[in-house]
Amino acid sequence: PLLFCVKMGFLIPAIVDNPDGWGPCTLPEEYKDIPYAPFSKSDKLGRASDWINQGYSKSRFGNQSSGVNSAFNFFANDEEDTFHLVDTKTVSRPKYGARRYQHNRNNNRRQQETAARDSGAGAERERARRERQQQKKNQWSGFWNNRNNQQFVYTSSVDIRPEWTVLDQIQLTSLTKLSYDVSSEPEEITDCGHLKFYNKTFDRIGAKQEVPLKRFDKRVFHQVTTSDDPIIARLKGAEESYVFATDAILATLMCAPRSVYSWDIVITRQGNKMYLDKRDRSNFDLLSVHETAQEPIPDEKDNMNGVINLSHEATVINQNFSQQVLQQGGETLQMAEKNPFVSDNEDVAPVAYRYRKWQLDDKVSLVARCELNAVLDYKGQQLVCAVRSLNEFDPKVTGIDWRKKLENQRGAVIATELKNNANKLAKWTVQALLGGADQLKFGYVTRAHPRDNYNHVILGTQFYKPKDFAAQINLNVNNMWGILKTVVDMCMKLGDGKYVLVKDPNKPLLRLYEVPMDAFEEDFAEEALPAETEAPPEVNEKPKEADDEIEVPAI
Numbered sequence: 001p002l003l004f005c006v007k008m009g010f011l012i013p014a015i016v017d018n019p020d021g022w023g024p025c026t027l028p029e030e031y032k033d034i035p036y037a038p039f040s041k042s043d044k045l046g047r048a049s050d051w052i053n054q055g056y057s058k059s060r061f062g063n064q065s066s067g068v069n070s071a072f073n074f075f076a077n078d079e080e081d082t083f084h085l086v087d088t089k090t091v092s093r094p095k096y097g098a099r100r101y102q103h104n105r106n107n108n109r110r111q112q113e114t115a116a117r118d119s120g121a122g123a124e125r126e127r128a129r130r131e132r133q134q135q136k137k138n139q140w141s142g143f144w145n146n147r148n149n150q151q152f153v154y155t156s157s158v159d160i161r162p163e164w165t166v167l168d169q170i171q172l173t174s175l176t177k178l179s180y181d182v183s184s185e186p187e188e189i190t191d192c193g194h195l196k197f198y199n200k201t202f203d204r205i206g207a208k209q210e211v212p213l214k215r216f217d218k219r220v221f222h223q224v225t226t227s228d229d230p231i232i233a234r235l236k237g238a239e240e241s242y243v244f245a246t247d248a249i250l251a252t253l254m255c256a257p258r259s260v261y262s263w264d265i266v267i268t269r270q271g272n273k274m275y276l277d278k279r280d281r282s283n284f285d286l287l288s289v290h291e292t293a294q295e296p297i298p299d300e301k302d303n304m305n306g307v308i309n310l311s312h313e314a315t316v317i318n319q320n321f322s323q324q325v326l327q328q329g330g331e332t333l334q335m336a337e338k339n340p341f342v343s344d345n346e347d348v349a350p351v352a353y354r355y356r357k358w359q360l361d362d363k364v365s366l367v368a369r370c371e372l373n374a375v376l377d378y379k380g381q382q383l384v385c386a387v388r389s390l391n392e393f394d395p396k397v398t399g400i401d402w403r404k405k406l407e408n409q410r411g412a413v414i415a416t417e418l419k420n421n422a423n424k425l426a427k428w429t430v431q432a433l434l435g436g437a438d439q440l441k442f443g444y445v446t447r448a449h450p451r452d453n454y455n456h457v458i459l460g461t462q463f464y465k466p467k468d469f470a471a472q473i474n475l476n477v478n479n480m481w482g483i484l485k486t487v488v489d490m491c492m493k494l495g496d497g498k499y500v501l502v503k504d505p506n507k508p509l510l511r512l513y514e515v516p517m518d519a520f521e522e523d524f525a526e527e528a529l530p531a532e533t534e535a536p537p538e539v540n541e542k543p544k545e546a547d548d549e550i551e552v553p554a555i
Contacts, residue, residue: 152296154307154505157262157283164513167499168490172257172508178482182358186436189355189367190231191335196326196350198374198385198441202461207406213445213456216323220348222341223285225277227268229369230340231355236273241363243488245276247370248285251430253487254480258423260291261307262505266520269496274488279520286311287318289393293420304453305393313453314391321389321443321458322373323349333375333382352384354435360485364492370435383438385463388428390417392446393453402446406459413444414462418473426475432466433477440464 018025205211225246226232232244252263253276263284268275278284289310290297300306335352342348351371358366373387395401400416418425432440442462448455470477490512491499500513 152298154262154299156264156502156505158264158279158500158502160502160513161515161519164500164515166511167494167514168512170510170512172259172510175483175486176257176479178486179476179478180482180485181478182360182481184359186356186358189357190337191352191354192231192337193335193339193352194350195333195335195352195372195375195384197330197333198376198387199325199327200376202325202443202458205458205460207403207459210403210457210459212448213317213320213458214324216320216349218347219319219323220346221319222339222348222351224341225280226369227275227277231337231353232367232369235367239272240365241272241492243274243276243360243364243366245366245368247368247431247434248427249276249278250368250434250484251427252284254430254483255423255426256483256503256510257508258292258426259503260296260423261288262503264500264502267491267499267501269491269494269499271496274491283308283311285315287314288421288424289314289391290397290420291424292422293398295397304451305397309453310393313393317391317445317456318389319349321445322387324458325387325441325443325461326350326374356434356436360488364488366484366488368434370431372435372437374441376439384436385439385441386428386432386435386437386466387441387443389443389445390421391456392444394447394450396450402444402459406444410460410462422473425473429466429470429473429475430480433470437466440466440469 016025202211226244226249229244229246235242235244249265252259252265264279264282266275266277266279268277286308289307297305297307297310299308301308303309332350333352339348339351339353351373354370354372356368356370358368360366371386372384374385376383376385392398392402398416398420400413402413405413429440440463442464444459444461445456446459447453448457464472487501494514498515498517498519500515500519502511502513503509504511
């Protein structure tokens with residue numbers, strides 16, 4: 001065979017160099033009508049055609065979107081304009097199909113009843129029946145309205161006189177943000193009184209082995225105000241600036257944001273000294289009950305579970321419990337000095353007073369009288385204690401039955417008390433911290449019967465370290481010192497005179513009044529108050545149903 005070799009030619013194509021980028025410099029004829037979107041090599045191509053961007057042609061600010069990608073958007077054809085989606089949603093039917101004509105039957109019945117009344121057939125009986133239905137309806141509607149909108153208006157702790165001048169107002173919510181660090185340890189000035197030892201057998205009491213609460217009617221509990229304290233009077237001549245107070249007054253100020261009920265503190269400025277006092281014959285020393293609960297307690301004097309009667313009951317329970325848990329007889333712990341408030345032939349409750357000094361700043365010092373109730377012998381150490389009692393008055397109101405829950409769910413009981421009595425527990429903790437107590441003893445006391453506010457039983461006890469309990473109830477130590485420092489700085493700027501700091505009874509507000517120097521004294525004449533605005537009962541009043549047995553001693 002004969003082979004032919006054919007030599008194929010090779011033509012070199014024209015190469016166009018694009019100095020400004022890559023790609024052709026001119027558009028070929030075959031690609032002339034095809035849209036082109038410029039992009040960079042670094043761009044990430046997410047899709048070749050945008051089928052969902054049609055409904056978002058405008059940006060969030062109403063501006064038209066750029067036309068870069070609009071060429072790749074999907075547009076429906078003309079024939080699709082007549083296309084409609086089929087509604088696949090289920091058709092709602094009447095809830096009661098068999099009664100869809102009930103409305104018409106009711107209308108027919110009303111028309112027949114109206115015709116019967118007009119014709120006189122059973123008109124009187126029909127009218128009486130409709131009146132009973134309306135009364136029953138109004139009764140239930142009124143019950144639910146009152147239940148949902150239950151509000152009580154509380155009275156002020158002190159009668160605000162028209163001649164008093166308002167100097168300042170403080171919102172309690174603003175006090176929660178304050179902070180001040182008193183880093184220095186308090187200086188011990190002196191100790192007075194004596195203490196008895198705690199009886200450890202009360203730690204073994206349970207709800208099934210309840211113990212009746214005894215009454216100490218003849219025992220005297222002194223509650224002397226600051227300016228009448230002879231130990232504090234020794235420092236009156238000092239050149240240093242002092243603020244004098246008691247632990248109860250300081251605790252009330254430091255826990256002011258948690259308070260709901262009204263209270264007042266008398267402030268006296270004398271040169272570089274300031275005295276924080278309570279008024280004589282006031283309710284300052286009464287313990288509050290159910291103060292911070294969601295369902296408030298009515299402020300009714302004749303109600304056994306009213307605010308005043310519950311406060312008297314809780315105060316007497318606390319005093320009796322603090323004496324019953326002590327060892328009767330036996331040794332006592334004597335302090336450096338005797339009780340400065342004891343009179344001759346007087347059965348005074350064993351108590352110790354610690355006078356301590358804190359340096360608030362470079363110019364002002366704080367001196368406070370702190371109270372302790374017992375001493376505990378623990379592993380060879382003598383621990384001083386503050387003894388307090390929590391009381392239950394009605395399980396239906398408090399929301400938890402102590403007799404059922406205290407044995408196995410004690411945490412739930414203390415959590416309920418923290419919710420209903422947050423202010424009282426915080427003040428007790430502050431007093432224990434100020435007095436330097438090693439332990440804070442709590443007793444659980446309830447009524448023998450919910451309708452008997454005279455007889456009580458002890459269901460159990462519990463103890464905490466004050467610092468640990470303060471952390472548990474979210475009590476910030478720097479915040480409580482910040483509140484006190486703010487009040488002290490505000491009052492130190494005032495001139496010599498007498499002032500009153502009052503907590504508003506119905507608002508989270510503190511008001512500072514300037515009052516006459518003879519205010520609240522025995523010779524200060526006050527006009528009689530109307531019956532509807534009468535001040536609450538005095539401290540030395542007797543609680544209802546216990547007039548012949550219990551008496552809160554007057555100061």
